[in-house]
Amino acid sequence: MDNKHIVLLATGSFNPPTNMHLRMFEIARDHLNHLGFTVCGGLISPTHDLYKKKDLAPSIHRCAMIKQALVALPWVKISDWEVKQSCWTTTRNVLQYHQNFHDIIISSIRNGDEVDTSLFPVQFVKNINAKDLNQNMAINIRLLCGADLLESFAIPGLWKDDDIEAIVRDFGLVVVSRSGSNPHKFIYESDILTKYMANIIVVTEWISNEISSTKVRRALSRNESVKFLISDLVESYIKEHGLFGTLNK
Ligand SMILES: Nc1ncnc2c1ncn2[C@@H]1O[C@H](COP(=O)(O)OP(=O)(O)OP(=O)(O)O)[C@@H](O)[C@H]1O
């Protein structure tokens, strides 16, 4: 099976989405292109409200902010499947759902069936020509994350070993370095990650930038500037809805 066609899927809170979330996709795509992969598209899947992270804005606002942020990054789409479920979904199952969906689309196209393009960002398949489809072409949904998310695999009780193994075995990871983290050392120290090392691509961010949603929320609540840290459209949305302590500021 060919796994050269990749759709990058990023999970997280996106509370709010920052310019670094967008950069992560660009950095990863450049790196994968250099390695000979074809990046057919990207997806952002914000986590469910029941993930219960401190200060997590309601998903309706997080989805709206992501849509505003993605105006500047049209090759990446939001998937609101996760937030629409009745409870929180593990990352393994989020990946599996999106993998299944793409498998169905590819096989429908191969069979000449009608594909309901309103269902999903089928723009991914625009990048794929008919010749590819006639062969063994498949789309590989890969988890795109920062090194801190990778390192959270070691937090006791947070991730099931089974899930970690399935994520690296069945989908693969693209990990963008973040200051203070050492993904190569982390992989070396984990038996599961070492076993599936071939499926983990570490991308070094040479133009490192420590923008984080936490710092952006702090600046917003203090009425400090967040210009050039998040998109102007996201900033307007936040202020219009009084999110993150911006009410009456
Ligand atoms: N500056 C960054 N460099 C590399 N990866 C990043 C960066 N900021 C966010 N990410 C990655 O983006 C994904 C979503 O992250 P998340 O929504 O937690 O953003 P965050 O900025 O880390 O927010 P918070 O401060 O609330 O934890 C994660 O995989 C995270 O590692």
Ligand SMILES: NC(=O)c1ccc[n+]([C@@H]2O[C@H](COP(=O)(O)O)[C@@H](O)[C@H]2O)c1
């Ligand atoms: N067991 C799991 O599948 C598991 C555990 C912890 C976090 N997660 C996901 O990782 C992401 C973490 O986001 P934050 O870095 O914003 O906390 C979220 O999308 C969350 O759903 C998954």
Ligand SMILES: [Zn+2]
């Ligand atoms: Zn985070």
